[in-house]
Amino acid sequence: MTSAVGVCWRCARHVRVFTLRRGSWGHCRSGYQIAALAARLFNSKPPPVVDETAAVEDDRMAEPAVSKRVLSGQPLRQDQQSPPKSCDSGLSRVQLATGDLETLLEGFSQRPGVQLAAVEMGIPEGILKRSLKSFRDSLADTVSLSRQPLLFKLLGDIIAGSAHIDDLFPYFLSHTRETYPAATVVPQLQKICDLTQPHMWYPRARAFKRRFVFHAGPTNSGKTHNALERFLSAHTGIYCAPLRMLAHEIYRRSNARGTPCDLLTGDEKQFASGDPDAPSGHLSCTVEMTNTESYYDVAVVDEVQMIEDPDRGGAWTRAILGLPAEEIHLCGHESALPLVRRLTDTIGDQLEVCRYERLSPLVPLDRSLEGDFRNVARGDCVVIFSRHKLFQIRRRVERATNQPCAVIYGGLPSGTRVQQAELFNETGNSCEIMVATDAIGMGLNLNIHRIVLYDLTKFDGQEVRQLTSAHLKQIAGRAGRYGLDFDRGEVTTFYPQDLKKLHSLLSSPEEDIKQAGIxxxxxxxxxxxxxxxxxxxxxxxxxxxxxxxxxxxxxxxxxxxxxxxxxxxxxxxxxxxxxxxxxxxxxxxxxxxxxxxxxxxxxxxxxxxxxxxxxxxxxxxxxxxxxxxxxxxx
Incomplete structure (x- = not known):
């Protein structure tokens, strides 16, 4: 016995299986579990577990003496997929010799064309031999056979040479599906569950070659600005935002520039014309609401590195693979570029890369706030990675500085978030300090001078993890926004023990994104x-x-x-x-x-x-x- 890597017929995954001879594959445990679940849904018994250590019966058998065309391997005719439903009770009985019947059935079992057609019709190889044997046994039962006059006559005609042995196939197929209902449907289900070619889900986008432009750069580098200029100048366009708030911002900016633009998010629709029956040529939407059925001249997909997000990544993959647009601009970290290149190479679309540098410097400070809230100053944004802690820290900052703080977090309604941003940004307002979660990492233009990181860990829903280099740079990059009050941005930590790790993460190269969500x-x-x-x-x-x-x-x-x-x-x-x-x-x-x-x-x-x-x-x-x-x- 030897082991090799094969494909399990039940789950179609590559697994290590045992074989005595080529073609004798076992199956994996997960495959059996799937077949058992399918059997439960059909109220039938699950397929028996194959003993991978048992000897496999010899496949080589003598050529039967019916007709050489039995083993010709020619494909079956298209009309041989279901047996006749009516029976003529007046058909004369044909006496079948036991030896002729056994020879005929053995020839049918060994016919390559039958085996190939059975697999193509969804009968797994692991079931095929058992089903052929049970089919032969059922035909050897003369009492059972006498109740099927058409089949009885067909067997006699085949032995006499006036019918083709292929004509048995519809009866065999019907027998198999009745005997093994769960096992025969699993391969058909598996074909539907094949998600290895998601680009084929979008025929409109595959109808022509698209041109991608990847705008790669850090936060505050102007990459999105250039892509949006193409969006605004195009005859038709779509902007796919990572946040509702950002979709609102582009919607307002586009209409203010004189380019009629509609808005579509998960909970809101706005039409520039005021008439739902007269949509504009431009649309600003959250990425989940991307329309893959309408054609656009230009599309912009923002924050493309979100393609690896465990919850939302599939929306970015869908936009990249499915947008039917001549020109698609992707904005985000360069860490997403290798993955995007693999996707476009698979599709055969063109990809150009534009790289950007930060417009204002970002300086990691050599000193923390020493764990003292009294060191929080005007223009600071204290970042906490817990909404529960957010309001506790806000109260402590306000008591220590005697100043009210603006607050931003992910669950804040878009309108309220914009209000808090304006409150912080406007010169002369009393709120010159902000306390926020990492929700500030995307979307808002904030007049931040210094980012203060309260800690460098975050709970991801399962466990507390250290921030990645890419995540940290995204947040730190919000400081020193180009064109606002401060000519440079600064970043530091609240506690001194985190300062060394901060410098290490900021200087570390970002790891390339390996996978896209679907x-x-x-x-x-x-x-x-x-x-x-x-x-x-x-x-x-x-x-x-x-x-x-x-x-x-x-x-x-x-x-x-x-x-x-x-x-x-x-x-x-x-x-x-x-x-x-x-x-x-x-x-x-x-x-x-x-x-x-x-x-x-x-x-x-x-x-x-x-x-x-x-x-x-x-x-x-x-x-x-x-x-x-x-x-x-x-």
Whole structure:
């Protein structure tokens, strides 16, 4: 016995398997688990576990004496995929000699064309031999055979030479699907779950060659400005923003420049014309709302390094692979360039690179704040990587400096975030200090002189991790914004023990991004579900994610979050496509899932779901201390 690397027929993954001779492959444990789950959905028994150490029967058999065309290997005819449904009870019986029948069936079993057609019709190689044997046994049962007059007559005609042995194939296919319902459908499911070529999901974008321009540079280098100029000057264009707030900013800036632009985010639509039936040629949207069906002259995809984000990365991959635009500008860190180059090379699109340097210097200081909030000064932004700590630190800064602080964090509504930014930026305002999370790393133009890092670790949802070099540079780069009050930016730490690590991370080269996030389309989930009639949406998603096949370029995004939402909605009668969209809603927190469940429940009952109805839901919203407001908003 030897071992080798083969492809498991149940899960299609490359695994180390055992073989006695070429073609005798075992299967992996995960493959059996998948087949067992599929069997449960069909209310049938899972396929037996193959004993990989058992001897494999000799495949070499003598050529039967029926006809040499039995072993010719010619493909089967297209009309041989389902047996006749009607039977003529008046057909005369043909006496079948036992020896002739055995010879015929053995010839059918060994015919290469039959084996090839069976695999192409979705019968796994691991099932094929067992099914052929059970088919032969069923035909050897004269009582059972006598109940199928057409098949009985066909066997006699084949032995007599007036029919072709290929004509048995529809009966064999029907027998296999009845005997092994789960095992025969798994390969078909596996084809749907093949996510190794996501660029083929977007036929409009594959219809022509696109030109990519990668604007690579650090924060405050002007890379996005140049891309936006092309967006504003184009006849039609789309801007794909990483944040709702940034989508709002480009929407306002475009219309102020005289370029009519619409706005589309997950919770808002605005039309420059005021008429939904008269959309503008330009659109500013969050990247998740990217339209891959409409053609654009110019597209801008901002913060492309977010393609590696474990939750949202699939939105950037979808935009890069699926935007039907002649000219696509990607803005972000150079660490994303090798991955983007691999993607464009796979597609065959053109890629140009424009590199930028920072417009104003960023200086890492040699001294920290010594752990004293009294050292916080005008123009400082104290960065904390915990929303829970944010308001504690804000209160301590205000007590130590006797000055109110502006506050920015990820969950802050876009309008409030803009107000806080204006409050901090405006000269002469009382709020000259900001306390923020790393949400300041993208989108806002802030008049920051010095970034003060309260710590260098962040909880990622599973464990506390040290900041990466790329993440730290993104945040530190917000200091010294070009064209504002300070001619240079500074960065330091709150505690002296973190200062050495800060300098090390800032001087370290950024690691190249290795993988891009992807997520299955609603069409794939629908197609998958059609092969699992009666299965719940939760079972469908669970099986899909277990069977999904991806290569090293990609990874699956937010699997657990989607499954958790599916568990929350389990049992509701909602069309699959709508259910899938609901499961993609950002509902990481318990109260968010409660709102989603109530929304889905009302929707499943055919009721109109209004804002006032959602306000009636018995849930407790998170509350935050009151924030200072600009005087012109009061």
């Amino acid at each position: 997520f299955p389309t609603s069409e794939q989930i629908e197609h998958f579900s059609q092969l699992l009639p009666g299965a719940s949406f939760l079972d469908i998603l669970s099986l899909f994610f277990k069977m999904a096949t991806i290569d090293g370029t990609f990874f699956l995004c937010k699997v657990e979050q989607t499954l958790e939402a599916a568990r929350c909605l389990h049992g509701l009668s909602i069309p699959l496509r709508d259910m899938y969209k609901m499961c993609l809603a950002p509902t990481e927190k318990e109260y968010g899932r409660e709102i989603l469940k109530q929304y889905a429940t009302d929707y499943s009952c055919g009721e109109h779901v209004t804002f006032s109805r959602l306000c009636e839901i018995d849930w407790v919203a998170e509350t935050s201390p009151s924030l200072p407001r600009p005087t012109h908003y009061i």
